[in-house]
Every structure is written in C-alpha cells, then in structure tokens.
Amino acid sequence: MPGMSLSTSARISPAASRPPRLALRFAIYTGLALVVVGVAMLLVLERDVETRAEQRAVAQTQQVAEATLRRHLQGPDFARPVTLTRQRALDAVFADVVVGGLVRATLYNRRGVVTYSTDHRLIGTSGPPAAFRAVLNGSPDRSEELLGELKVLRTFVPVRLVPGGRPIGGLALAQDYSAIDVQITEAFRHTAAVLFLALLALWASLIPILRRTTAQLHDRNRRLVAQATELEEALAERRRAEETVLQLAAIVESSADAIAGTTVGGKIVSWNSGAERLFGYTADEMIGQEVALLVPGDRIHELESVARRVNAGESIEEHQTRGLRKDGTEVDVSLTVSPIRDARRQVTGTAVIARDITHMKRQQSQLQALLAKERVARTDAEAAQQALAEQNERLRELDRLKDEFISLVSHELRTPLTSIRGYLELLLDGGVGELSDDQVRFLAVVDRNSRRLMHLVGDLLFLAQIEAGKLALELGEVDLDHLVEECVEAAKPFADEKGIELTANVERMPSMIGDRSRLGQVLDNLVSNALKFTNEGGSVSIRISAHDGEAVVEVEDNGIGIAPEEQGQLFDRFFRSSEATERAIPGTGLGLTIAQAIVERHEGAIEVESAPGKGTTMRVRLPVRSSVTSEVAA
C-alpha cells in the first residue's frame, strides 16, 4: 500500500486525498469482473440453450407425432411400404404438418424399413439400425446430419398404438437446422439480456457499498499515513534526541572542567574525564560514591549548605572552594552547581561543574602581591617625590644663598681692593708728594698683585655663574675677524715687551651670532696664555678660517708646550701645569675653564694640540649658525 512506507515521511499516497478515484477504480474492477463472469456464464449457457432448443424441437416433433400425425397415421402405414394411394394421402398429411423447416418426414416399421417418406425414393429402403433400435426401445433420438448440403436436425421418435405400448415403428423428421438455430440464437439473446440486467443490477447495488468501503479504506489509510508520519516524526525526534544526547555526552566528556551528576542524596551518577583528571578518581571508582568524598573535612559544612540550596532549586555559580583529590591533596576549584529536574519540574539530582582555579588563584595572589608592591612603590615614589620636592626647594634656597654668598664674598673682596687700588693710584699719581725709585718699584709690586687679586675675584665670580649654569649671554652679530684684530692689537704691547712675534692670518668671515665681549674674553685668554708660555724670541700666530659652517680660530705658539699626561686636565678648574708652577708664570688656573664654558655656551668646542718643547695650538670651533639663546635654560 503506497504511503505506508516508513522510510520517508514525504511519500503520502495521492489516492488518500482523492477517494472518488479509488471508488471509480473499484467500480471498474468489479464491473470487469462481472463482465468476465457474465461471459463465462454465457459460454456455459450457450450449450445449455442449444441442448434445450434441440430438446424442444424433439418434443415438438413428438407432439406433432402425437397430436397431429397420430390421427392421420394408421397401423398399416408402419407395416409395409404404403400403396400409392396412401402415399398421396400421407403427402397431404405431411404437407399440412406445421413443423418449422420440415425438410423430410420418414416412417419406419419395426424392421427398419422405410414404409413412407416425403422423399418417395426412400420408400422400401432400410434406415440406420443403431438409432432405430434405441427408438424401438422407446427412447426418442436426435442427431444432426447433413442432408445433401443442408444441415438438418433429425428427430426420431417411436410411434405407439397405445400409450405405454410397444412402439410399432418410428417417425423421423428432418428439420432445417437454421430454423432451430434461429430459435437457439433468440433463446441465447434472451438469456444474455437477462444475465446482463442481473449483473448490472448486482453491480449497481455494489456501488454504494464500494463507495462506503473505499471511504472507510481511505479514512483508514489516512489514519495510517498520519500515524506513520507521527511515528516517523517521533522516530526522527528520538534520533535527534539521541544525537543530542550523544553530542552532549561528547561535550561533557571532552570538557576540561570536571563534570559530575549526583542524585538528590549526593550519590555520584556520572563522572567525566575532566573529573578524572581533576580529582584522580576514575569513573568506575566514583560512580555510586558519595560526593562528600571530594570535600575536605573542614569544608563539609559548605557542601551541606550547597546541597540544601540546590535541592531547593537554586543554582550556585562559581563558588570558590577547595576540593579533595584521591591522593589526599587539596585543589582550588570554582564550583557551579545546578539542579536537574524531571518533566514535572521535580529536582531529581544535581549537575556539578568543577573548574581547577589553582592557576588563577596563583595569578590572583601574584597580582595582589604586585598590587601591594605597586602600592608600596607608589607610596615610596610619592615620598621620594615629596622628598625630592623638598630637596629641590632646599636646593633652590641653597642656590639662592650660594648666589647671595658669592655676591657678598665678591663684594667684600672688592671693597678692600677698592681702597688698596685707590690709594695706590693716589700715591703713584704723585699727588701726595714725590716717591723715591724704590718706593715706586715696591708700589708697582703692590699694584701688580692687587690687579691679580682683582682678576682672581672677577674669575671666581664668573666661575660661580658658570657653575650655577647662569652664564647669560648678550647676543648680537659678531665679526670674528674684527674681534681677532682687536685682540691682537691689545696684546701687541705685551708681545713686544716679551720679544715675541705676534701675527694674525685673518680671512674675511661671515658674521655670527654670539656675545662679543665673552668671545673677546676667550680670544684674549688664549692669546695671553700663548704669550705667557712662549719664551722670548718665539712666535704666536692667530689664524681664522671657515669650514663647513664652522668658524675655526687657532692660536698657535712655539712655546714650552704641555705634557701629554697634563693635557686632559687643562680645562679643570684651578689646574696649573707643572711648567707654569715651576716657572712661576702667573695665573689662577681658571682662564681655560672659563674659555671652555663660553665656547660651549656658544655650542662650539675648544681643543688642544701640544708637544712639550715644541709648542701648543689651541683650536676653537664655533658654529656660524647656532641656536644659541641669550638666557640660560632653567
């Protein structure tokens, strides 16, 4: 039956949705069956009809013989061949006999001799002995035979003188078979018509039954299809459910977390591999065991509280506690415990998920430690900052005090010097009387040393400014070539005095930005150094040139030179070369320190090349385009 297949839910029979066609099909089937039955019956009836028609023909013949011919036939007609007179009389009798299609009538005597025939030629001949003998025994006989070309039905009946008496002869009537055939056909048609009507009636009466039956069948079919569909859906549902269950089981199994199910009473019913890893118990060991086995003794009260809450339907999320492993060690875990409910919402167990948070705990404590450290560090930093601020304040104050101190020291040194130099000049002017030569010579010593002291005070003050980072510049355009010329001009008398050849090799230079008087101070210092450390008859030359955006000033002498081991200290404060000390060459040891500071303040550099006994070259490099500013950076 289509639609009953369970393999696919989509194949539902179209007939189920169209019952009239089913009924029609049934009607056609039953109709065809009835037609077959009818035809079969007709085939059976045909013979019967034929037989009955022939019997009727025999009966008719007998009747004719009984009713009509017996009155006209006489005993002698069956004794011997009739006379001509009788012959004619019998011809008349048979001519009147009303038997359909009578072709020939023949009379036989007991010996089988034809006593009369409508075919006169047969009179006196013998008839067929077999049929004749049966007829003489009282049974009529009929047979089909050909008479010439005509198919005839020959009816042979016995003729008796008295009813029930011995037949005295026989009467044979040959009828044209086609006459009987007509009868047979008519009878057959009649029968067929009756049969057809009967079957039609039967079939018609079957239709409502068929309809009802097919409707019932259809309903049943539909119900079955529906049931099948339901069943199929239920099966699919179940398959899906099974798949889901398998999937869930796989997920649970593959979870890194420990997942276990327990009964309401706390008996473990499921145990995944995560749980095996976390607690060290295998599923076989744990299933059926009490969950309390996994709880350290001092945490049992927590378990009781958790169990009470979950059994009451509450879910507990990420409860941090400690679990007990098989080996007796404890582990930090985060528990998520939820009730498992059946279809009626009754709590039937609990699902427990335990996550190993050892790592997290460690990180947390590390973080806490770090935070604590950071807090301490911050406090320290704040304290340090505070201290630094205070120190800064103190330093500023100290700085201010130092400035003030230097200023005051300078002031207090200059004040007596003022008197010394002032009165010295008054004396030397001669305004207070003539001085002897010795007096003048001695006063000159006082003068020279007071000047030196003045210089020292000035240098110290300048150095203090430099060290405080407070060397301020008065910036302007400086023509180095002019500056060099001025310097040479100023130093000329001293050079001449010492018998040193002082030359300048000056090329025209672009002007640069700088502090003219400070740069002049540098040149004066270098030239006076060169003159101081060069013996009589020596030479000092100044060269100035421009290279790659730099102005280079070189002061070269062929003086006593500087020992290599002392060259590194040349720019140190108060450093004086051993030669200078030995030869009592005057100086404070501050000149080059100051010169270097001024040059560096101009973003330049100062360097030395020297060989003892050969001479010294001091070289100053100054950028022509510098970003030098007049104020000192704070």
Place this chain on the structure above:
Amino acid sequence: MTLLPVVLIADDDPDILELVALTLERDGYEVVQARSGEEALRLADERDPHLAVLDLMMPGMDGCEVTRRLRAAENGRRLPILILSAFAEDRQAARALDAGADAYMRKPFSPRELLAKAGSMILDQRPRSRLAT
C-alpha cells in the same frame, strides 16, 4: 670767587669715603660726606647737592632706599645720583637703576673715570632742570 659744585657722598667704609672725597676734592668739588643712608638723606636736604655718589650696601638704609627717598622728595627729584658699589653683578646695577639712580659704577673704580662721570652728570643736570621748570 666761584661757587664750587657740591657732591654728596655716602659710604659706610671710611677709607673709601675718604678716597672718593680726596679724588673729588682734588678736582675742585666741595664734598659732603655721609657715613650712612639716613645721614645722606639729612645732608641732601640741608645742602641741596649737585650730585650724589652713593654706596649700595650700607647698614640700615641701603643706596637703593636712599635713592627712592631722594626721588620722592621735592629737591631730590632732579638730583643726579651715581651708585658706586663693589657688587659686580648686572642684577645689582639693574636694581639700582630701577630704584631711580642715573648711573652705576663698580668698585674698584678708576679715579679718572669717576671724575669724568661726575662732571658729565652735573652738566647733564642743567638741561634737565630747564626742562623740568
């Protein structure tokens, strides 16, 4: 007989006071000496000098304060004031000029330079006073 220009000098150091006085007197000025700021103010009021040469750092009232007070007084407004100080730093010079001084000279000083400065400051006063009246 010509009337000598009067120069008021103030300094707490007597040696320097005498040195300045000698220098100026030799060049023909009449010198009025004060040993303190207060005394300088009093003498300025009494003698109405043509020039004041003041030390900066004096106990009590310093040169700047004296300058301010002189400038505040009626007869001190046009008085040329020269500050003569052993402070070498520019900021001290600036402080003195801010207070109202006309010039700043560092100690130790050159007598010639002092005389030249004094002469020019007294001469300068005249056109200024004319303008003022």
